[in-house]
Amino acid sequence: MIVIGLTGSIGMGKSTTAKLFAEERIPVHDADATVHRLYAGEAAPLIEAAFPGTTHEGAVDRKALGARVLGDPQALKRLEAIVHPLVRKAEAAFLDRARGDGAKAVVLDIPLLFETGRETHVDAVVVVSAGEEEQRRRVMARPGMTEEAFAAILARQTPDREKRARADIVIDTSQSVDDAREQVRAALTELLLRQARR
Structure with a gap:
């Protein structure tokens, strides 16, 4: 089974690209979705203990925490x-399930893949970029987004040009969804071929 790490900076189209992999029947583990689940459950009391007043009715108040x-x-x-340890635990369970199901490939959708050194835990890195x-x-079209918030998010992320340089495959999402879909299909073909040659 080939483990593909999918990443990209904010606003580059990573979520859409993850959906395109899922459309090709590739199991996708979404780190952001996992965090949302954890914030409404297991992680909430731990976060409240570390940051008092950032939860409401047993769930993390993302605005207050932010x-x-x-x-x-x-x-x-x-x-x-x-x-992070809770996300890794969920990810490990996902990988075990996928192996048990005989999946040929899986995608780990990891927003901060390079920033957290996770590129060494996957077989190939796919970076989405749109310029x-x-x-x-x-990003600026998102509700409530400010220049300050955008700058703070970018400051935490590896620059796009560096991500592209370190990627095994880059998917350009600046055109149509259909164009990105063709790139995803080509990427899968290439990565599965590579894996078969190993």
Whole structure:
């Protein structure tokens, strides 16, 4: 089974690309979705203990938590020390299930793949990119997004050009979804061929 790490900076089209892999019947583990589940369950009491007042009725209040950790590297580290091990546990269970089901390939959708050194835990890295102008247009169109918040998020992320340089395959999402779909199909063909040659 080939484990594909899918990543890309904010606004580059990673979520859409993950859906395109899923359309090709490739199991996808979405780290963001896992965090959402954890914030509504297992992680909430741990986060409340570390950041009092950031939960409401047993679930993390993402806005309150964001206000506490964004722009504070030490607070972010504390949060990551709580959340990352729980995400890895969920990911390991996902990989075990996929192997048991005989999957040929799986995708781990990991937003901070390079930033957390996860590229060494996957067989291939696929980076999605759309160029800086398109990225800015998409991100600034999000409700509540500010220049300050965008800058803070970018500061935490490995620059797009570096991600592209370190990728096994780059998927350009600046055109249509159909165009990206063709690139995903080509990427899968190439990666499965590579795996077969090993």
